[in-house]
Amino acid sequence: MAATELTAPGQGRGLLDVLANRYLLRLIVRKEVQVRYRGSVLGILWSYIKPAVQFGVFYVAMGVFLGLNKGMENYAVYLFSGIIAMNFFNEAFGNAARSIVGNGNLIKKIYLPRELFPASSLWVAFIHFVPQVIVLLVACVFTGWVPNLWELGAVLAGFLIIGIFALGLGVVFATANVFFRDAENIVDLLVMVATWASPVLYVWTMVREAAPWLVNLYFLNPLTVAVELFHYGFWHPTVTSGGTWEIPPHLFSVWTPAALVISVAFLVLGDVVFRRFEGNFAQEL
Template identity: 65%
Template sequence: MRFDPVALMKQSETGSTIQLQTPGRSRGLRDVFSSSFLLKRIVDKEIQVRYRDSVLGLVWSYIKPAVQFGVFFLAMGVFLGLNKGLENYAIYMFSGIIVMNLFGEVFGNASRAIVGNGGLIKKIYLPRELFPVSSLLVAWVHFLPQVLILVVVNLIIGWHPTWVQAGSFFMGSFIISVFSLALGLIFGTANVFFRDAENFVDLINMVATWLSPVLYMWVLVEKSMGALVMHIYMLNPLTVAVELFHDCFWAPTAKYPINPEQWRVVPHLFTLWTPIALVITVATLVLGDFLFRRFESRFAQEL
C-alpha cells in the first residue's frame, strides 16, 4: 500500500508493521474505482473552472453543437445538395456530429490533463489516471444534452426505438468513450515528455470528422476507393461508433428512401465490424494503460 499517515498511526498502535510502496507506482485504471471521492471532486473542479465567470454556463453544451450543426448542414446539406438525396439528412448528420464531439472533447482534454494539472501532481501523490478519466466524465456532462436534443427531435418525427437500437446506442457510446480515453492516455503520456503531442492531437481531431461517415455516406468510400480501402476504413472504431448511432437514431426514420443502398448502415455492422471495433478499442486501452503506468513515476520530474 502507499504511504497513509492514518493507517500508519493505526498500525503503530497495534504494534504491527506496515509495508510502504514506492510513490508513483499504481495499479493503473483500477485505482480509479478505489478513488471515487477524489474523482468526483476533480470532475466538479473541472466543470467549475470551465464555466467560471460564464453567464450561460452549461447552456454552451447546447449552443456549440447547434452552431456546428448549422454550419455543416448549410455547407453539406444545402450547398452540396446532400439534403435532397438523403432522407432526414439532418438526423443523419447530427447523430454523427455528437459522436465526434464526444471523441474530440475526451481525446483533447485527456491528452492535456496531466500537463494541465502539473502543479497538483508535483505537490501530492494521487492516482494520475483520475485526470484523464475525469475528462471523460466531464465530456459526458456535455454529451447527454446533445443526445437529449436528438431523442426529442426523433420522437417528434415518429421514431419508435427498439431494444436493438438501444443496444446500438450503448455499444456506440462504449466504443467512442473507451477509444477516446485510450488515445488520451497514450498521447497524455507522450505530452509530458514531448509537447509536440498536443499538435498531433489537434491534427487528429481536425481530420477525424472527415475520416468517418459523419457528413457523407459510407457507400461513397466504397464506390470511390474500392472494397479494400472500405475494409481498412471500417477498421477505424470511430467509423463503427458513428454507424451504430446512425442505426439507432437515423435509419429507423428513413422509411422511404429513393434507393435503399443510399441509406442502410454498413453490411455486417453487428456480426463483424462491431466485434472488431471492440477488440481494437480494448487493445488500445490496454496499451494506453500500460504506457501510462510505465512512465507515470516520471511525470512529476518532467513537469
C-alpha cells in the same frame, strides 16, 4: 511483524486506482466543470450552442450546397447524430490528452492516482454529451422515432466504443505530452481529421464507390463503426427507406466486435504506458 511488499514511489495500479477512488474522481470532475465555466455568462448552455452552430454550418455546406439532403429522408437527424458522436470523442480525447500537463501544479504538490485526470475528462465530456443527446432525441421523436431493442443496443455499443477508445488514446497522449509537448499538436491534428475520417458529414457508401479497396481499412477505425451505430440507432428508425444510405455489411457481426476489441486494446496499451512512465511525471512537469 511480517514484511509488506513495497511499491516504487509515484506508481499506482493504473485504472484500478480510478475504480478505487471514485470520490476523488467526483471531486476532480466537479472542479473541471467549475473551472471551465468560471466567469462564463451562458455556462452549460454552451453544450447546446456549439453543436447547434456546428450543425447549422455543416447542414448548409454539406446538405444544401453539396445536395446530400436530397434523396435522404431526415438528413438533419443523420447529420446531428454523427456530430454528437464525434463531439463526444473529440472532447474526451483532447481533454484527456492535456489532463496531466494541465494539472501539473497539483501533481507536483501531492500524490494521487494520476489516471484520475484523464478519466475525469471522459466524465466531463459525458456531462456535455447528455444535453446534445436530449436535443437529438426530441428531433427524433418529432420525426417518428420508434426504436426497437436492437437499435437502442446499437447506440449503447457506439457510446461504449467511443468512450473506451477516447480514454485509451487520451491516456497514451497524456503520457507522451508530459515528455514531448509536440504531442498536443498531434492531438489537434487527430481531432481535426477524425470528423472527416468517419461518415459524419457524408455517407459511407461514397467511400465504397470512390475507393472500394479502402472499405475494410475504413471500418477498422472504431469511430467509423460507432458513428454508423449511432446512425442505426437514432436515424434509421425515423425513415421509411434508406435512400442513399444502407447498413454496412457485417456491421454487427464483424465490425462492432472488432471496434470494441481495438478500443479495449488501446485502453490496455494506454494503461501499460501510463504506469510505466508516471513515476517521472512530477520531475518532468
